[in-house]
Amino acid sequence: MTGGVRGEVLAAGPASRASHRDPLGAKIGMWLFLFTEIVLFGGLFILYSAYRARYPHEFHEGGQHLNWIIGVANTVILLTSSLTVALSVTAVRKGRQRRAMALLALTVLLAAGFLVNKYFEWGAEIRAGLYPNGPELAGRAPGEQLFFGLYFSMTGLHGLHVLGGIGVLLAMIGLLWRGRIRSDDFVLLENAGLYWHLVDVIWIFLLPLFYLSA
């Protein structure tokens, strides 16, 4: 009845699924995923603000036990790694695959450095008994216990994202090596870069909330 009305033939014939490429679509999908990441951390930020409003003094106390030098050093490390990942996208766009791979490898090194710092930092705090149910923390005020509960939850979740990011970046190096990321098809690398920037941005919020709260 409405027959061929809608059926005007398009010049482009049946395209097979495999050849379907849509960089803009891929970017939309990535941005939507980033929104979910922001909301995921958002739940923790809500808790942080609620509890900080309730226990301002205890949060101040808690912040004094964190090592702000490591915090700032890690910020510098992550910001630099964001730069190197951005440069690698530019390099691919200009067709310089090797340079892009080198920059990504540098990014991975920086990310690993971040985690190493984190390891020593957490290690020192745990040795001091400043962890949930730890001997030192258990005797402190409830608000301070919350501060450290949130500190370990939020930096821990962020650390997992750094670890995931290392995996993604290594995969990108592999794809560059096999020529799957090229100057005419690099949306995967762009998306990986977007993800890495998000990891960076979240850290930028964590730094003042915890390390500079004292």
Next chain:
Amino acid sequence: MTTSAHPPPHAEGSYLDPGGRKGLLGWILSTDHKRIAILYLVCLTVLFFAGATIGVLMRLEQLTPGSTIMKAQTYNAMFTLHGVIMIFMFVIPGLPAVFGNFLLPILIGARDVSFPRLNLASWYFFVAGTILAVMSLFTGSGPPDTGWTFYAPFSIRTGTNVSLAVFAAFILGFSSILTGINFITTIHRLRAPGMTWLRMPLFPWALYATGWIQVLVTPIIAITLLLVILERFFGVGVFDPAKGGDPLLYQHLFWIYSHPAVYIMILPAMGAISEIIPTHAHRTIFGYKFIAASSIAIAAVGSLVWAHHMFTSGMSEAANTIFSLLTFLVAIPSAIKVFNWTATLYKGSIDLTPPMLYALTFIFLFSIGGLTGVMQGALALNVHLHDTYFIVGHFHYVMFGGTGFGFFAAMLHWFPKITGRMYSRKAAVASWFPLFVGFNLLYFTMLVLGMMGMPRRYFDHLPQYHTGHVVATVGSWFLAAGLLMLAGTFIIALFRGEKAPANPWGGVTLEWQIPSPPPVENFETIPTITRPPYEFNPVEAG
């Protein structure tokens, strides 16, 4: 109804017989959106009947005062399991996973979704979550007994296997998020040429709004559930009063997701109804723009009403009043849909086909569910009704009377398209009677019991509620019989049904312009859209 321009039904290359891999692997490794839809349909059907069986057993327990067929702790596990299965594994994936997957690309004139492999991955996440949830029943120290809401601090203290169940819900959330991302991107990028936003059918509109809710609120439940796990294993203290934490914040975070999740459940059903009503009334939908916009409005306002679940939890007066007001507001876009559907019927050529019958039932039952919801939005009444059977009755009217009947209506509407077979219309109508009678006997009685003061989740009841419980339990038998009859109708049709034509209902949207069942690539050539979606031309029809 179809013109000779269309290939005959069961044309070569139907998605059911695509060549390539055969057997089970051909299904569980296929990235064809239609095959993934069937994978979900099979899983969801099994889970629905598991959930329904538990429901019937719970009703049986309430048939007599005291212990009837189970102990109190078993009853606690039963209502937890019933809730977790029905909410996380049936109604939330529900229509988007089955009909959204099958029809979204077809309705917008595309060959598949934007990310077919991601689509298959969401199904695997769904299966993994389901397996973990089942494992939580048989491992650890007993099945969870918290109710599907996992309220802290009980969920942190109980010795039952909450951690694994919560992790299962976390994984199921991934599935939901990935489907949402996929659908939003698909709608932005893959609409056929000429299909402007206002030429897009209303089911895709509803899926679009649903997708945004999935993407923007599901991560909140993810982090909340993760915190419950962290709390149980490491004692981080965020919901533990002994460490300064506040269980009320758990409730806030939980409902920031779980109230919008109600709209994840109902919006796609509303979208399906918006397809069914014009098709079977053979009339352009009334108020197309309003129905489309009200989906977005529901998604937006529905995200701001969560605390109406917490009026008795000890929030401030100001918060209570604001959330009460917002709750009243969210009724408006739902009412807009109901009025537009009924207005569409006016002067239409209504065929009381099975899908139409179930769709009209949806409107009736959903209206009761919606209006009882508004009642609870009123602060004074809420204090009386909170945590009673009235709540249970209300959300079953919305979730089962709404989404459930919406699902059945969608199934009846698109079954011929999906399977290429026609079911017995008489059997579908015959199933409707026990379904409708049983449903109202069961859940309307619950509304009454709730107003009399029967608390929800109680294993036992006082003598004054006995008659009501007997009526409700008898209702559950009718309902179960109806469900079995409806399932039987479909199963018989699968094997013995007549071949369905491409367009059995005289529909005008794109899915009816291609063969039943659709070919692998959906369209031989991507159509160009030149008209609004529901233009019925009475002169041509015949």
